[in-house]
Amino acid sequence: MAEHGAxxxxxxxxxRPSIFEVLAQDSLMSxxxxxxxxxxxxxxxxxxxxxxxxWRRFDEIYALLDxxxxxxxxxxSSASFSENFYGLKRVLASDPARPAHLGLRRKQHxxxxxxxxxxxxxxxxxxxxxxxxxDEDDFSIRLPQSLAQKMYRAFMVAYPFVSMAWDGWVFCQQxxxxxxxxxxxxxxxxxxxxxxxxxxxxxxxxxxxKPSSPTGISLSVAEKxxxxxxxxxxxxxxxxxxxxxxxxxxxQFLEWWYSSENQSTVKSLTTLPTPPPPxxxxxxxxxxxxxxxxxxxxxxxxxxxxxxxxGFVFCYRCIFMYVKTNHRCPLTGYPSGVQHLIKIYxxxx
Numbered sequence: 124m125a126e127h128g129a130x131x132x133x134x135x136x137x138x139r140p141s142i143f144e145v146l147a148q149d150s151l152m153s154x155x156x157x158x159x160x161x162x163x164x165x166x167x168x169x170x171x172x173x174x175x176x177x178w179r180r181f182d183e184i185y186a187l188l189d190x191x192x193x194x195x196x197x198x199x200s201s202a203s204f205s206e207n208f209y210g211l212k213r214v215l216a217s218d219p220a221r222p223a224h225l226g227l228r229r230k231q232h233x234x235x236x237x238x239x240x241x242x243x244x245x246x247x248x249x250x251x252x253x254x255x256x257x258d259e260d261d262f263s264i265r266l267p268q269s270l271a272q273k274m275y276r277a278f279m280v281a282y283p284f285v286s287m288a289w290d291g292w293v294f295c296q297q298x299x300x301x302x303x304x305x306x307x308x309x310x311x312x313x314x315x316x317x318x319x320x321x322x323x324x325x326x327x328x329x330x331x332x333k334p335s336s337p338t339g340i341s342l343s344v345a346e347k348x349x350x351x352x353x354x355x356x357x358x359x360x361x362x363x364x365x366x367x368x369x370x371x372x373x374x375q376f377l378e379w380w381y382s383s384e385n386q387s388t389v390k391s392l393t394t395l396p397t398p399p400p401p402x403x404x405x406x407x408x409x410x411x412x413x414x415x416x417x418x419x420x421x422x423x424x425x426x427x428x429x430x431x432x433x434g435f436v437f438c439y440r441c442i443f444m445y446v447k448t449n450h451r452c453p454l455t456g457y458p459s460g461v462q463h464l465i466k467i468y469x470x471x472x
Contacts (some may be wrong), residue, residue, distance in 0.1 A: 139303075139306075139319075139320070140211055140319050140320070140321060142297065142300060142301050142308065144209055144211065145211075145300075145308045145309075145319060146297075146308075147209060148203075148205040148206050148208065148209040148211060149205070149309070151204075151205040151208060151209075152189075152203075152204065152205045156185060159185065160181055160185075163177050163178050163181055164178060166178075182244060182247055182248060182251075183244075185244075186240055186241070186243075186244040189239070189240045189243075189244075190236065190240040190241075192204050193235075193236055193239045193240050194236055197213075197226075197227065197232055197235055197236060197239075198226060198232070200212060200322065200326070201213050201214070201226055201227050202322070203235070203239050206319065207322070210321060210322045211319050211320065211321060211322060212319070212320055212321070212322045212326065213227060213231075213235065213312075213315075213317040213318070213319060213320075214317060214318060214319075214320045215227065215228065215231060215316065215317060216306065216307075216316050216317060216318050217316070227317065230316070231315055231316050231317055234314065234315040234316065235315045235317065238311045238314060238315055239311075242311070246286075249282060252279075253279060253282060253283070256279060289310075292310055293309060293310060296308060296309060296310055296313075297309075306318045307319070417436075417437050417438040417441055418435065418437060418453065418454060419437055419438070419441040419442065419445060419453060420438060420441050422438075424436065424437065424438050425438050425439070425440070426438060426439040426440070426466070427439075427466075427467040427469070428442055428443070428464050428465065428466055428467065429464075429465045429467055430442060430446070430452055430459055430463055430464060430465075431463045431464075431465055432452055432455075432457040432458070432459045432463050433452040433454060433455040433457055433459070435452070435454050435455075436467065437453075439464070439466070442464060443461060443464065446459050446460060446461055446463070446464065447461055
């Protein structure tokens with residue numbers, strides 16, 4: 124993970140990350156969900172009876188996995204998955220000197236967990252409902268049947284304006300963060316009562332040395348069950364973290380591979396060159412190439428046959444014997460075989 128990499132030399136635990144770091148970690152999780160959704164859609168299309176439920180309940184399944192993943196990293200390193208990936212941590216706005224291995228306080232932990240996993244799920248569901256009702260023309264002029272229907276329609280009409288106001292708030296917060304007028308770049312961090320800082324080498328050593336369970340203490344059945352469940356959740360979260368890290372790499376690789384610049388390079392490397400003219404032939408042979416004469420026997424072609432590797436036309440007997448013996452085109456020298464011979468049928472024949 125990134126905490127073992129570039130940020131080991133960070134001097135202070137409350138040093139403010141740059142705007143590029145915080146925006147990069149924000150965009151990481153927003154890129155993961157569409158990729159997973161596309162993979163699930165491919166599975167559902169290939170086998171609807173087996174994987175169709177994954178597609179129908181994708182939002183709920185993803186929200187549950189996201190909840191487990193974020194809970195694991197918040198408990199372990201006081202950061203979300205994407206923040207931990209970029210070597211960042213969450214510190215209390217009121218107590219920035221609190222070490223990361225001690226974790227967030229329960230109140231900030233729950234707030235962070237809900238804002239990281241629950242709020243994106245609710246917003247995605249609301250946008251789907253809004254899009255569905257737009258397609259169904261649900262806002263047609265009809266008399267409402269109840270107060271609940273009135274409130275529902277009023278909310279659906281007001282939701283785009285609320286979303287626009289939220290996006291404007293986020294933009295203003297990021298702009299103020301660039302000029303150093305606020306400690307957080309996102310309203311979600313402000314609501315959780317935390318801010319971002321770099322993960323230091325001391326934090327990493329403290330987390331590595333943190334004991335997984337106390338020794339010499341007898342545990343009850345409930346506590347043992349809780350620890351087993353915690354270990355299972357931690358294992359699932361680590362597996363998801365590793366899979367997402369590898370997935371991010373392959374997504375970036377595929378994005379580079381299918382980019383227009385790379386495709387033009389690949390095309391130029393894989394396209395066969397145009398066959399050069401047979402400059403080594405004498406004038407008589409050149410005339411034979413552009414006439415009905417066979418370039419090999421210098422006679423009128425019989426049973427016209429083209430060699431696909433070069434495009435020149437010969438007598439079938441001549442080119443068959445030549446290619447079978449020399450394994451190349453007699454004019455261009457391109458490697459050729461009898462499987463490259465193509466019989467030409469004239470309209471008169």
